[in-house]
Every structure is written in structure tokens, then in C-alpha cells.
Amino acid sequence: MERLKILVVDDESRMRKLVRDFLVKQDFEVIEAEDGEDALNKFYAQKDIALIILDVMMPKINGWDVCKEIRETSKVPIIMLTAKGEESDELQGFNIGADEYISKPFSPKILVARVEAILRRAGKKDEEVLEIGGIKIDRLGHQVLVDEKEVELSYKEFELLTYFIENKGIALSREKILNHVWNYDYFGDARTIDTHVKKLRSKLGQKGEYIKTIWGMGYKFEVE
Amino acid sequence: MERLKILVVDDESRMRKLVRDFLVKQDFEVIEAEDGEDALNKFYAQKDIALIILDVMMPKINGWDVCKEIRETSKVPIIMLTAKGEESDELQGFNIGADEYISKPFSPKILVARVEAILRRAGKKDEEVLEIGGIKIDRLGHQVLVDEKEVELSYKEFELLTYFIENKGIALSREKILNHVWNYDYFGDARTIDTHVKKLRSKLGQKGEYIKTIWGMGYKFEVE
DNA sequence: GTCCCCGTTTCACAAAGTTGTCATATTTAT
DNA sequence: ATAAATATGACAACTTTGTGAAACGGGGAC
Numbered sequence: 001m002e003r004l005k006i007l008v009v010d011d012e013s014r015m016r017k018l019v020r021d022f023l024v025k026q027d028f029e030v031i032e033a034e035d036g037e038d039a040l041n042k043f044y045a046q047k048d049i050a051l052i053i054l055d056v057m058m059p060k061i062n063g064w065d066v067c068k069e070i071r072e073t074s075k076v077p078i079i080m081l082t083a084k085g086e087e088s089d090e091l092q093g094f095n096i097g098a099d100e101y102i103s104k105p106f107s108p109k110i111l112v113a114r115v116e117a118i119l120r121r122a123g124k125k126d127e128e129v130l131e132i133g134g135i136k137i138d139r140l141g142h143q144v145l146v147d148e149k150e151v152e153l154s155y156k157e158f159e160l161l162t163y164f165i166e167n168k169g170i171a172l173s174r175e176k177i178l179n180h181v182w183n184y185d186y187f188g189d190a191r192t193i194d195t196h197v198k199k200l201r202s203k204l205g206q207k208g209e210y211i212k213t214i215w216g217m218g219y220k221f222e223v224e
Numbered sequence: 225m226e227r228l229k230i231l232v233v234d235d236e237s238r239m240r241k242l243v244r245d246f247l248v249k250q251d252f253e254v255i256e257a258e259d260g261e262d263a264l265n266k267f268y269a270q271k272d273i274a275l276i277i278l279d280v281m282m283p284k285i286n287g288w289d290v291c292k293e294i295r296e297t298s299k300v301p302i303i304m305l306t307a308k309g310e311e312s313d314e315l316q317g318f319n320i321g322a323d324e325y326i327s328k329p330f331s332p333k334i335l336v337a338r339v340e341a342i343l344r345r346a347g348k349k350d351e352e353v354l355e356i357g358g359i360k361i362d363r364l365g366h367q368v369l370v371d372e373k374e375v376e377l378s379y380k381e382f383e384l385l386t387y388f389i390e391n392k393g394i395a396l397s398r399e400k401i402l403n404h405v406w407n408y409d410y411f412g413d414a415r416t417i418d419t420h421v422k423k424l425r426s427k428l429g430q431k432g433e434y435i436k437t438i439w440g441m442g443y444k445f446e447v448e
Numbered sequence: 449g450t451c452c453c454c455g456t457t458t459c460a461c462a463a464a465g466t467t468g469t470c471a472t473a474t475t476t477a478t
Numbered sequence: 479a480t481a482a483a484t485a486t487g488a489c490a491a492c493t494t495t496g497t498g499a500a501a502c503g504g505g506g507a508c
Contacts, residue, residue, distance in 0.1 A: 056271065057271040057272065082271075083271040083272040083273065083298075083300075102350060103349070103350065104272045104274070105228050105272075105274050105343070105346075105347070106347075106350050107347065107350070110350045110351065113352070154454090154455055154456080155455080155456095156455075156456070157455095169364070169365050170364045170365060171364065171365055171366035171367075188456095188457070188458085189457075189458065189459095191457090191458080191459090191495085192456080192457055192458075194495065194496070194497090195456085195457075195458085195496090195497085196456085196457095197495095197496090198496065198497065198498095213494095213495070213496090214366050215378065215379060215464090215465065215466075215493095215494070215495080216378070216379035216465090216466080216493080216494070217366055217379060220365065220366070222365070378465080378466055378467085379466080380466075380467070381466095412467095412468065412469090413468070413469070415468090415469080415470095415484090416467080416468055416469075418484065418485065418486090419467080419468070419469085419485090419486085419487095420467085420468095421484095421485090422485065422486065422487090425485095437475095437483095437484070437485090439475090439476060439477080439483070439484080440476090440477085440482090440483070440484095
């Protein structure tokens with residue numbers, strides 16, 4: 001297996017070196033960029049970057065803008081490094097589509113753990129068939145089998161179920177679901193999700209119960 | 225890990241120097257500000273400040289107002305330095321969202337100890353799984369296991385338990401709990417916490433006893 | 449172009465679950 | 479014993495979620 005490329009963007013070289021050292025130890029290939037402009041150039045030049053780690057505070061173009069710009073054309077996973085307290089885009093009132101936020105200061109151990117979790121999930125996107133608890137998703141055939149019997153799902157239902165299963169065991173906020181299943185620039189009502197969940201649950205029959213409601217939070221797919 | 229930045233705000237340069245010297249000795253990076261205005265400017269310019277030490281008595285903008293202002297946008301930990309008798313503001317229930325109060329005169333050793341305790345706690349916010357005494361908190365799954373069996377908690381209960389465990393072994397006043405689990409701008413009755421503690425204890429069964437009452441003070445989570 | 453079909457979204461109301469408060473009981477410190 | 483603080487149970491107000499129906503909207507048939 002070829003080493004995966006990670007783009008690390010931070011204006012402080014000390015910080016880049018720190019992050020790089022840990023990632024290299026985990027056998028990733030690291031590419032560094034020292035500001036937003038540099039980051040965009042390197043990202044577009046190197047088409048096979050698997051993940052971006054992006055500091056928020058940078059001269060010229062800041063991290064939020066780099067993220068937004070990249071999201072225009074790519075769904076590459078992005079981890080934002082934020083200062084304490086400004087971690088969430090919700091707090092800023094606008095959503096820019098990062099996948100994770102890690103607040104400084106952080107331990108390198110945490111960073112590496114998150115990177116691996118994200119890549120593991122992202123890796124699922126390459127698998128042709130996902131299977132869990134008697135539900136089989138065939139991406140190529142765009143088909144879902146429940147206990148070997150086909151269940152007809154609409155496009156959105158299929159995407160939603162796939163997203164749930166790619167992230168099984170993880171509580172997903174409506175915000176996050178909208179970002180991934182709909183799109184980073186979708187501005188509709190989050191309650192739309194409820195309707196799709198309802199239909200999914202009913203089409204999955206008994207197994208619809210795997211989609212759990214997390215009250216005050218969102219949903220989670222979990223097989224017992 | 226990169227050195228953490230601490231913003232020290234006091235109008236007396238002697239005091240700043242004193243505090244700075246001790247913090248630098250502990251390998252923190254120190255940024256100084258000599259009044260409230262200066263403090264706000266430097267805080268907003270340097271986005272990765274990990275903690276603020278803030279004198280109350282200062283010209284132009286005083287410490288209380290700086291704290292309130294910062295709390296509008298950030299959850300960065302704040303330690304207030306108060307002269308004898310000034311804490312009354314805090315005691316009178318005028319709540320501005322500081323994390324700690326240290327009254328002058330204080331020993332630098334105490335200050336450093338508090339700083340490190342706060343930062344240690346803040347670091348826990350990035351850990352995905354917390355585990356202690358047979359209680360496991362899975363943040364990603366938004367799920368709590370007691371002796372490997374799931375216990376269903378409401379949103380607030382989950383937050384409260386998480387806060388207790390992030391601060392295990394530390395006595396927490398109701399004031400403090402309200403500030404962190406509810407919000408800095410919550411003005412309800414502190415007795416509300418009692419009700420939530422009651423429910424938490426009962427849902428945790430035997431292990432509910434880990435939540436100890438500290439008479440006249442608040443609560444503390446402690447495993448024997 | 450118009451009509452129709454069907455997936456998607458919105459909406460309004462019902463249902464379910466949560467949270468804060470209050471009165472009362474109990475415990476604790478002195 | 480007494481006063482003060484905490485525990486508890488019940489409940490009302492409030493939020494969030496579920497649901498069915500209606501509105502919307504794009505693409506194909508005609």
C-alpha cells in the first residue's frame with residue numbers, strides 16, 4: 001500500500017514540524033504549506049492528497065477561506081486547527097464544510113488518532129460493498145439488499161443510508177448530515193432529514209431500528 | 225508539543241514580570257498586556273492563546289469587563305486575580321464566566337499549579353473516550369457504558385457527567401457547573417443542578433455514589 | 449410548450465422526551 | 479435542637495422529533 005499524502009498548512013514552522021514528525025512516524029507522506037495561498041497551490045498541483053490539516057489563523061488567506069475554496073471543487077477531508085473557543089463553525093454562524101475541528105493546544109496523539117479515524121472512514125468510500133447487520137449496500141449497482149432481498153431506495157435515501165453506515169456507531173448531527181449527504185452549500189431546512197429518516201426506517205422494516213434517534217443531537221446508526 | 229501561550233494582564237509591570245518569570249520557567253510562552261484594552265487587542269490578534277490571567281483592578285477597562293467581553297466569543301480559560309475583598313462581586317452572584325479566582329497576594333506556586341490544572345482539564349476535551357471506575361464515555365457515539373452496559377442519558381445528563389469526569393477529583397461549585405454545562409449566560413436557579421445530579425445518580429445505579437456531595441460547596445466526582 | 453410523474457422539501461400538528469421549579473422530606477453542621 | 483443545605487418526587491412548560499399531507503420542481507412523454 002502506497003503511503004497516503006497529507007497536506008499540513010500552518011504559518012508557524014515549529015507547529016508544522018511537530019505535526020509532520022508525528023505523521024511521518026505513522027508512515028504518512030507529509031507535504032507542508034506555510035500559508036493559505038501556498039496551500040491552495042500545492043493542493044491543486046498534487047492531485048492525490050488524502051487529507052488536509054489546516055490552521056485557521058494565517059496571513060494572506062486564512063484557514064476558513066482556504067477550506068471554502070477547496071470545498072468548491074473537492075471533498076477531500078479537512079481537519080481545522082482552531083484556537084480555544086472558536087472551534088465550531090456553528091459558533092461563527094456559517095458553515096464552511098470542515099470534517100473535524102481540533103482546538104489548540106492539542107496532543108499529537110489526538111491528532112494522529114483523528115487523522116486515522118477520518119482516513120478509515122474515507123477508505124470506506126472506496127469499498128464497493130458495505131455490509132452490516134443484514135444490510136448490504138452495493139455501490140456499483142446502486143442497490144440495497146436487506147436479508148438478501150432488494151429494497152428500492154430513492155437517490156437521497158440511498159446516500160443517507162450509505163452515510164449512516166459509513167459512520168456507524170457515530171452520533172451525527174443534522175448539520176453534519178446535511179453537509180455530507182446534501183452539500184456544503186445547501187441551505188434548506190434541517191428537518192428535511194427527519195422525513196428521509198422516516199422513509200428509510202419504514203423501507204428497512206425491522207432493521208429501521210438500527211437508525212437511532214439521539215435526542216437533542218441527531219441520529220446514529222448502530223446494530224445493537 | 226508547541227509551547228502554550230498565556231496572556232498575562234496587569235497594569236503593574238512588577239506583577240507581570242513576577243508572573244511571567246514563573247510561567248516561563250514552566251515552559252509557557254507569555255504575552256503581556258498592561259490594561260484591558262491592550263488585553264483585548266492582543267487576545268484577538270493572537271488567536272491561539274491557551275489561557276488568560278487577568279487582574280481585576282486596571283485603568284480604562286477593568287478585568288470584569290474584559291472577561292465579559294471575551295466570553296461573548298470565546299471559551300478560553302480565564303483566571304482572575306482579585307485583591308482581598310473584591311471577590312464579593314463573584315460571591316454576590318454576579319457571574320461573568322471566569323474559571324478561577326485567585327486573590328492577591330498569592331504564591332506563584334499556587335498560580336502555576338492552577339494554570340496547569342486548568343490546561344490539563346482543557347486537554348481532556350479532545351479525548352474521544354473517557355473512562356474511569358467502570359464508566360466509559362464515548363463522545364463520538366454520544367453514549368455512556370457502565371460496566372459495558374449502555375445507560376441512556378439525556379443530553380444535559382450526558383454533558384453533566386462528562387464535565388464531572390473531565391474534572392474528576394476536583395470539587396465543583398454549582399456556579400462553575402452552571403457556567404460550563406449550561407452556559408455563561410444562563411440565569412436560572414442553581415438548584416436545578418441538584419435535580420440533574422439526582423437523575424444522574426439514579427441512572428448510574430451503584431456508581432452514582434461516585435458523584436459526591438460537598439456540603440456547602442457543590443459536587444465532586446471521585447472513584448473511591 | 450403542457451401535462452404528468454415522482455422524488456424532494458416544507459409545513460402543521462401530534463407525540464415523545466426533556467428540563468426547570470416548587471413543595472416537602474431529609475441530612476448536616478454547630 | 480436549630481438553622482441551613484441538600485435530596486427527592488411530582489408536575490408544568492418547553493423542545494425536539496415523528497408523521498401525514500400538501501406544495502414544489504425537474505425531466506420525460508406527448
